Amino acid sequence: MTAPLLSIQDIGVRFGGIVALDGINIDVEPGAIHAIIGPNGAGKSTLINVVTGIYTAGQGSVTFAGQTLNRLKPHDICRLGIARTFQNTELFGEMTALENVMIGAHRSGGYGPFVAATHGFGFAAAESRMRAEAMDLLELVGIAEDAAMLAGALPFGKQRRLELARALATRPRMLLLDEPAAGLRAAEIEALNNILLDLRARRGLTILLIDHVMALVLKISDRVTVLNFGRKIAEGLPAEVRANPDVIKAYLGERAANAIAS
Amino acid sequence: MTGKTLLFAVTGIGLFFALPHMLADFQLFQVCLIAVTALIALGLTVVTGLAGQVSLAQAAFVGIGGYGAAILATRWGVPLWAGIPLSGIVAAMAGFVLGQVTLRVSGHYLALATMAVTAIVQLAFIHMDDITGGAAGMPVPSFEIGGRALTSGGELYYVIVPTTAVLFLIVGNIIRSRFGRAFAATRQSEIAVAAMGVDVLRYKALAFAGSAFLGAVGGGLLAPLASYLDPMQFGIPQSIYYMAIAVVGGLRSPAGAIIGAVVFILIPEFLQAFQSYLGLVFALLLLGFIVLWPNGLSGLIFRRPGARWWGGAAR
Numbered sequence A: 001m002t003a004p005l006l007s008i009q010d011i012g013v014r015f016g017g018i019v020a021l022d023g024i025n026i027d028v029e030p031g032a033i034h035a036i037i038g039p040n041g042a043g044k045s046t047l048i049n050v051v052t053g054i055y056t057a058g059q060g061s062v063t064f065a066g067q068t069l070n071r072l073k074p075h076d077i078c079r080l081g082i083a084r085t086f087q088n089t090e091l092f093g094e095m096t097a098l099e100n101v102m103i104g105a106h107r108s109g110g111y112g113p114f115v116a117a118t119h120g121f122g123f124a125a126a127e128s129r130m131r132a133e134a135m136d137l138l139e140l141v142g143i144a145e146d147a148a149m150l151a152g153a154l155p156f157g158k159q160r161r162l163e164l165a166r167a168l169a170t171r172p173r174m175l176l177l178d179e180p181a182a183g184l185r186a187a188e189i190e191a192l193n194n195i196l197l198d199l200r201a202r203r204g205l206t207i208l209l210i211d212h213v214m215a216l217v218l219k220i221s222d223r224v225t226v227l228n229f230g231r232k233i234a235e236g237l238p239a240e241v242r243a244n245p246d247v248i249k250a251y252l253g254e255r256a257a258n259a260i261a262s
Numbered sequence B: 001m002t003g004k005t006l007l008f009a010v011t012g013i014g015l016f017f018a019l020p021h022m023l024a025d026f027q028l029f030q031v032c033l034i035a036v037t038a039l040i041a042l043g044l045t046v047v048t049g050l051a052g053q054v055s056l057a058q059a060a061f062v063g064i065g066g067y068g069a070a071i072l073a074t075r076w077g078v079p080l081w082a083g084i085p086l087s088g089i090v091a092a093m094a095g096f097v098l099g100q101v102t103l104r105v106s107g108h109y110l111a112l113a114t115m116a117v118t119a120i121v122q123l124a125f126i127h128m129d130d131i132t133g134g135a136a137g138m139p140v141p142s143f144e145i146g147g148r149a150l151t152s153g154g155e156l157y158y159v160i161v162p163t164t165a166v167l168f169l170i171v172g173n174i175i176r177s178r179f180g181r182a183f184a185a186t187r188q189s190e191i192a193v194a195a196m197g198v199d200v201l202r203y204k205a206l207a208f209a210g211s212a213f214l215g216a217v218g219g220g221l222l223a224p225l226a227s228y229l230d231p232m233q234f235g236i237p238q239s240i241y242y243m244a245i246a247v248v249g250g251l252r253s254p255a256g257a258i259i260g261a262v263v264f265i266l267i268p269e270f271l272q273a274f275q276s277y278l279g280l281v282f283a284l285l286l287l288g289f290i291v292l293w294p295n296g297l298s299g300l301i302f303r304r305p306g307a308r309w310w311g312g313a314a315r
């Protein structure tokens, strides 16, 4: 077995009296598409926020490519190669779609403050390279025609795709996607799934994917972890998880589970 | 360089050399005053308009620039042309340190914290009376360059206007670069920009440093123009005055700082009869713009979405 790229060990998070995560262990293999599913309030977003340094865990640790992330700031974690999207989208609403993606490419911009202040040698070339790179990513997620639109004015489905393009612009090794399929139509979900499979195949990206509707993610995931009330209740191949009685119970309630079992 | 920028540059330089022949010395003095005020307001365009951090510390940095340059000149004989940029650098460092408070405070609380800085710095000017002259203030030595003392508005014009123009160009360039985008993104979503690898605290502190530098250089150039410094020129009302200029002109673009400065410097000329109500006029202007036209005059004038740098540039 290869060493996991991302290793979440015994993570616990409390908000006042609420235990949002309770001793969670998850290993994500390099090159995997790993799904985390669970009903509302299960702690899925909290887990992503711990990994990306937005929340501090009360217990446990996270390691990425052998490095401990615990004390790192969100920007440091991004620089190690982890990019993310947000459940309720966090775009730069007053900027165009293209500019949003160019922010993702900020760190690989290739010119310093002096060149920026003077628009001197290399400025135009570096800017047009950033622009072209951002345009390619918009193309990849299928919203190139909206490049000049203000991000805040885009419909929700496109905003989600823009977030994906912006995350990719940071040139990550791993993507954390918080419910990328929420609010999308069936055809859009199909397109998204293809993009994710393609990213894995062509760029070798490792993807951690959150959703609360099972059917969507099971199709493309290699491995699935199920959370409920902050605990891991099941983990395994999609087919195994789908058949797990605890999972059915968590999703459908006790009575339905019994109905299916009998 | 495109044809348009070339035309712009030629017109600007032509106007620069033509104005001294067209205007009286008193009017050139006012042009200088407008330029210096615009430079100070430009600091607020950067920190508040671009990076989204409300600052009511601008008068403190203006004071540091003015007193700093004047004290360096009277005590150590450093000429103003060197003392002004030096004071600017010191103010920038102070601004960077002040920017660290944004780790803990934002919004209204940041406004209050920066206001407190203005009050503290003003108290320092009053109480360090052996070097600042205390409440009575101190005279400013004249601006000497190449053995020549520049005293009148018409003479200082040749220093103040080009310095202002160069700093506006630099700020405009930075706004239209990856750094400007990172500042604007910080204003719009700190959580998202951090997830893009941008060190949010560092950028906010840099924005404060930049605004402090611009404020201090503005203050340093204002000093020989005013020829006398006293602590009452650098209090909380002045911080609010500079913010009002930036807001009325339009916080989102460097052009707004110029427009605001023109309006606020020229209005008193047209309202000679209402001198005692000036404070009220300014307050009403500020209130009216915040409520009715939050993008300021530049937002009203440059509505064309393509007018990036002069119009909605710093978004």
Ligand SMILES: Nc1ncnc2c1ncn2[C@@H]1O[C@H](COP(=O)(O)OP(=O)(O)OP(=O)(O)O)[C@@H](O)[C@H]1O
Residues within 6 Å of the ligand: A015, A018, A019, A020, A038, A039, A040, A041, A042, A043, A044, A045, A046, A047, A087, A212
């Ligand atoms: N910042 C916070 N402050 C207080 N409580 C929080 C905070 N963030 C999350 N919680 C609580 O932690 C629990 C887990 O929330 P989380 O957002 O991680 O769930 P989720 O699995 O992402 O749910 P959903 O499917 O609704 O997005 C919930 O009870 C939630 O109310």
Ligand SMILES: [Mg+2]
Residues within 6 Å of the ligand: A044, A045, A046, A087, A178
């Ligand atoms: Mg969630």
